[in-house]
Amino acid sequence: MELSPFYQDLFTSLNRGLLMSIALIVPSAVGGVLIGITAGAVRTYGNRFFRTMANCYAAIFRGTPLVIQLFVLYFGLPNLGIYLTPYLAAVLGFTLCSAAYQSEYVRGALLSxxxxxxxxxxxxxxxxxxxxVWIILPQAFRRAIHGCGNEIIYLIKYSSLAFIVTCIELTGAGKTVATEYFRFTEVFSIIGLYYLALVSLAIIILKKIEHRLFIPGFGHH
Amino acid sequence: MMTDKKPILRVKNITKSFGDVTILNSVSIELAKGDIKILIGPSGGGKSTFLQCINCLVMPDSGEIELDNERIQFTRKQDIYRLRQEVGMIFQDFNLFDHLTALGNITVPLRKVKKMSKKEAEQRARLELEQVGLSDKESLYPAQLSGGQKQRVAIARALAMDPKILLLDEPTSALDPTLIGEVINVIKGLAVKGMTMIMATHQISLIHNLADEILFMEDGRIVEQGPPDALLAAGNKSKSQGFCDLLNELSEVEG
Structure with missing residues (x-):
């Protein structure tokens, strides 16, 4: 059975967009967790100077909308002579925003x-x-892992904001097709299913990691 | 082995306050190799704080600590890390690392602090586990061990560091009565091997059998000290005697 030109167009675009989404999400998730652990540790154990710095960072990135952060990175930084590609601006924005939230999960776990x-x-x-490094963090990470996973799932969905800095990912690709054919309902429903699949995959991977890191005494199996 | 009477640890005039409350008021103690000194006295008397001051887990406000005739500079981190390596500590609630197996708990300080290779550390750890009778439990996590087993792993972990002195802070207080025996046996074994120890305990059998000297602490001071034969002699009206009578009565009620 041959798909209609609309669906052919749609799936070609969405698949291309999906690859871009994955290219945005994976480095942002990994970077977010790593920077989040560091920032969380500094906010908990750092000396006054570093603690204040890290607290300010978290306050700014948790306190302002991600859209604004992306605008500043992509449209604002050129004023300072720093030019980022749309992809880089998006990854940087997602990583910093995600890490700010992760640092809070990590901090809570460290304090526990x-x-x-x-x-x-x-x-x-x-x-x-x-x-x-050897005693507190390995335990805290196991306590933080559910919160961190939650943040990654959230990241998967807010990665759609990349299209406002002209980085064409899943949502952006779909939107182009939708406008072209004027068929919004089908397009956005299918985009929704793509995200649902991505999140389901992430949940499976996170569960695997959770199993891997399981230790008696840290939650139930 | 009582010929060598040079003190290996000298603690002089340790004072510690938290806010306006003085917890320790000029407390001193001296230990020669093989000495076993036992701290007794009411809760809040400063026993725990004193033990924690000896390895600087609580930083004394003033006073002196000398280990092997070397003065510890409280402001020098290197001095303090060295002191802690040579003065082992056993806690009331074990403080095993919850994310590591019994074996891992012993190897991690050997590898990270003593910089041993993994193989060397594991060999040593297995030896120590054998000493406390837990060879078959090396791959279990703290959550899978009984209280008595946890405390024995904690003792094995401390001993693997080859400490010159062991501080024991009520090592049996968190254990239920059926598990106290196995820990007492391990501690008695250490005494037989000539381990130098300072122990806070309310365990009457440890006080009677092990103490070279009893120190009675109250209100942040050592108010009585002496060998058990003298302090606990029948008819002696010492505070230590009164306190031990109380412990005896309690153990009769329980037992």
Whole structure:
């Protein structure tokens, strides 16, 4: 059975858009988690200067709309002589925004680790840095993992904002086709299914990671 | 082995306050190799804080600590890390690392602090687990161990660091009565091997059998000290005697 020209166009565009979406989401998710862990640790254990810096970062990126952040990165930075490609601007914006939220999950998890864990390590001669890296973070990450996963799922959906800085991903690609054929209902329903599939895949991967990291005493299996 | 009486640890005039409350008021202690000193006294008397001051988990406001005739500079991190490596600590609530197996709990300080290779660390850890009778539990996580087993792993972990002195802060208080015995046996075994220890405990059998000296702490001061034969002699009206009588009565009620 041959698809109508509309559907042929639609799926070609959406598949191209999907690849771009994945290219946006994967580095932003990984970068967001890594920067989020660092920022969360600094906000919890840093000295006053670094703690203030990291708190300001989190306050700004959690406190302003992502759209504004993307506008500043893409349309604002050229005023300072910094030109980012649409793709780079989007990835940078997503990473920084996602990391700001991740840092809050990580901070909460770090604060939930009993002080005895810290004392136990200190009593054995661990430095503060070693204690955080080898004892506190591995435990905190296991406690934060559900929140972090939630943020990644959210990231998958707000990655659609990339099209406002002219980076044509899933939503942008679909919107072009929809406008061309004036068939919004079908197009956006199908885009919705694409996102649903992406999120389902992410949930499966996150579950796998959760299983991998499972340790008796950290949640139920 | 009582010939060598040079003190290996000298703690002098430790004072510590939190806000307006003085927790420790000029407390001193001296240990020679193989000495076992036992701290007793009412809760809030400063026993825990004193033990934590000895390895600087709580930083003393003033006072001196000398380990092997070397003065510890409280402001030098290197001094403090070295002190903690040589003075092991056993906590009331074990403080095992919850994300590591029994074996991992012992190897992680060996590898990160003592910079041993993985193989070396595992060999040493297995040896220590064997000493506390837990060879078959090496791959279990703290959540899968009983309280007594956790405390034995904690002791094995401390011993693997080859400490010169072991501080024990009520090592059996968090255990239910059926599990206390196995921990007491391990501690008695350490005493037989000549381990130098300072222990806060309310366990009457440890006080009677192990103490070279009893120190009675109250209101942040050592108010009585002496060998158990003298302090706990029948008819002696010492505070320590009164306190131990109380512990005896309690254990009779329980037992």
């Amino acid at each position: 680790i009993k002080s005895g864990q810290y004392l136990g390590a200190q009593a054995l001669g661990f430095t503060t840095f070693q204690t955080i």
